[in-house]
């Protein structure tokens with residue numbers, strides 16, 4: 419039964435990149451809202467910290483160490499979640515890396531490839547593995563964590579911006595493919611959030627933190643929008659991009 423306090427009661431969610439930052443905040447919030455949450459990332463210690471906090475607060479969490487660039491590991495992540503919690507309702511594709519801050523001319527091809535592999539190919543793997551399980555439930559949500567840089571671009575962010583532009587297009591295509599199954603697919607754009615990805619002074623001078631007048635958030639500030647997207651009715655928004663930025667996307 420759903421209650422106002424626990425609108426995700428009875429739901430099962432996977433959050434990738436749940437070991438820290440935005441993914442950790444979303445995983446813990448979904449658990450507080452009543453969902454059983456599979457927390458996935460590579461660093462086991464980070465995952466255990468996330469799950470310990472969930473369990474200490476009376477929620478249900480499961481740590482599943484996963485590298486989203488490995489298809490077999492992603493398939494295993496979905497399988498273990500379904501075996502443990504009985505199904506899957508919500509997938510948050512959040513795991514990401516920032517890539518190197520270099521011009522295309524100065525960039526390293528391997529770094530470029532790695533950024534695309536985590537942010538875009540990993541997202542595709544997660545969606546592909548989850549879709550059959552979401553269909554089995556008769557409804558579901560996929561939330562991709564995108565970036566304004568994937569909409570407007572910025573010098574010296576080519577790999578990241580291109581990976582997020584691809585993620586936005588994957589969001590749109592998935593939404594069209596999955597609409598007949600009551601599965602909505604939307605992009606959440608956090609805007610600048612202080613995390614390990616952006617949290618050093620050396621990196622904050624570039625990218626989203628360089629935009630004057632922007633709202634520099636903490637991960638908890640992203641939670642209300644993540645909850646909103648997870649709790650919309652099946653007829654609700656799909657193929658949309660929801661941004662917490664103050665201007666543009």
Ligand SMILES: NC(=O)c1ccc[n+]([C@@H]2O[C@H](COP(=O)([O-])OP(=O)(O)OC[C@H]3O[C@@H](n4cnc5c(N)ncnc54)[C@H](OP(=O)(O)O)[C@@H]3O)[C@@H](O)[C@H]2O)c1
Pocket residue numbers: 434435436437438439440441458459460461462464484485486487512513514515536540563564565566607608609610611612613614615616626
């Ligand atoms: N912070 C911002 O200002 C901002 C703005 C716009 C969009 N975003 C997006 O928000 C998402 C979360 O970013 P964040 O700022 O919270 O970063 P973060 O604190 O660095 O967290 C990133 C998470 O992704 C995981 N991850 C990285 N590579 C992975 C892989 N190959 N397989 C599985 N998990 C992996 C990391 O864990 P492991 O290293 O242990 O795997 C970590 O848990 C990203 O997609 C990012 O692009 C962030």
